Amino acid sequence: MTLLTDYLLVALSLQFSVWLWRLARQYRQTSLQFWTSSFLFTAVAAAMGGTFHMFTLFLADSTLPALWNTIVYCIGIGSSFVLSGAFAPSRQRESTSLRWLLSGVAVSIVGHGIQQSGIVLHRHLNHNDLYHIIQMVTLFLFYRGVRLLRAEPFGTEH
Numbered sequence: 224m225t226l227l228t229d230y231l232l233v234a235l236s237l238q239f240s241v242w243l244w245r246l247a248r249q250y251r252q253t254s255l256q257f258w259t260s261s262f263l264f265t266a267v268a269a270a271m272g273g274t275f276h277m278f279t280l281f282l283a284d285s286t287l288p289a290l291w292n293t294i295v296y297c298i299g300i301g302s303s304f305v306l307s308g309a310f311a312p313s314r315q316r317e318s319t320s321l322r323w324l325l326s327g328v329a330v331s332i333v334g335h336g337i338q339q340s341g342i343v344l345h346r347h348l349n350h351n352d353l354y355h356i357i358q359m360v361t362l363f364l365f366y367r368g369v370r371l372l373r374a375e376p377f378g379t380e381h
């Protein structure tokens with residue numbers, strides 16, 4: 224199931240990335256470019272995570288740490304783009320957008336707690352699967368909040 228939820232995260236992240244990329248091109252907003260990159264790195268991390276979970280038994284022991292470290296780096300880079308997108312210069316920060324974004328952060332924190340708990344609801348639904356499902360909700364909340372941001376066009380930041 225972890226493989227499936229990883230690859231569902233890939234599909235969702237890529238879709239949100241494409242939609243935001245289109246908006247970034249149309250509105251020329253720096254923050255949208257950062258968020259697009261964040262969703263792209265999330266997709267790469269999830270794809271690699273799915274690969275890690277699928278091939279753990281088949282990959283050499285020396286390969287697994289390198290793959291896992293690359294996943295962690297992609298998550299870190301994606302997170303830096305989240306921060307960059309959230310703090311990009313903006314003319315107007317709508318409270319509605321902020322509520323969506325902060326809700327995404329809160330849901331993500333709950334997800335991390337569940338992931339670290341090691342809870343198993345079913346032999347095919349463990350803490351990693353639950354975390355991935357919760358992160359899908361987080362991605363939607365972030366996407367929704369980003370859609371409401373009204374940032375400065377490229378080249379007009381001070």
